[in-house]
Amino acid sequence: MMRILIVSDTHRNNTNFLHLVEKIGPLDMLVHCGDVEGSELVIDKAVDCPVEMVQGNNDFFSDLPKEKEFMIGKYRVWLTHGHNYYISMNTEMIKQEARDREVDIVMCGHTHKPMVDIGNDLTLVNPGSISYPRQENRRPSYVLMEIDRDGEAHYTVNYL
Numbered sequence: 001m002m003r004i005l006i007v008s009d010t011h012r013n014n015t016n017f018l019h020l021v022e023k024i025g026p027l028d029m030l031v032h033c034g035d036v037e038g039s040e041l042v043i044d045k046a047v048d049c050p051v052e053m054v055q056g057n058n059d060f061f062s063d064l065p066k067e068k069e070f071m072i073g074k075y076r077v078w079l080t081h082g083h084n085y086y087i088s089m090n091t092e093m094i095k096q097e098a099r100d101r102e103v104d105i106v107m108c109g110h111t112h113k114p115m116v117d118i119g120n121d122l123t124l125v126n127p128g129s130i131s132y133p134r135q136e137n138r139r140p141s142y143v144l145m146e147i148d149r150d151g152e153a154h155y156t157v158n159y160l
């Protein structure tokens with residue numbers, strides 16, 4: 001069993017994020033999909049687990065990598081903010097790049113709208129923004145990924 005918290009687009013407003021990690025319970029990993037705007041250390045220090053984080057389009061002076069690939073259980077994950085793949089238009093380009101990279105999961109942010117799109121060969125996860133939501137209900141969102149006993153991933157989109 002593993003619990004992975006996926007968040008994005010905190011844009012230096014960390015209040016909701018800090019509340020969430022206080023009450024969410026033990027985590028095996030935190031993934032931040034970019035646009036931290038200088039809060040890298042705050043985010044890193046808020047949890048007691050490995051953190052995977054990339055730059056967003058507003059992280060101009062950040063030392064964070066632009067993109068990353070890593071494993072979660074048996075799954076190969078590609079983490080990118082997503083703005084370079086025009087994800088505000090559609091997810092065609094980012095999915096094509098993910099398939100070219102032969103990953104199982106692509107995690108992205110940028111749109112501030114949560115999406116879990118589970119396909120046959122590829123899953124796209126966008127947790128939306130926990131600070132500045134833009135989807136219809138305008139509630140701060142995040143995704144909890146859970147790996148079960150059999151190593152299979154399950155996702156829930158959650159709102160504050």
Ligand SMILES: [Mn+2]
Nearest residue numbers: 035056057110
């Ligand atoms: Mn962005």
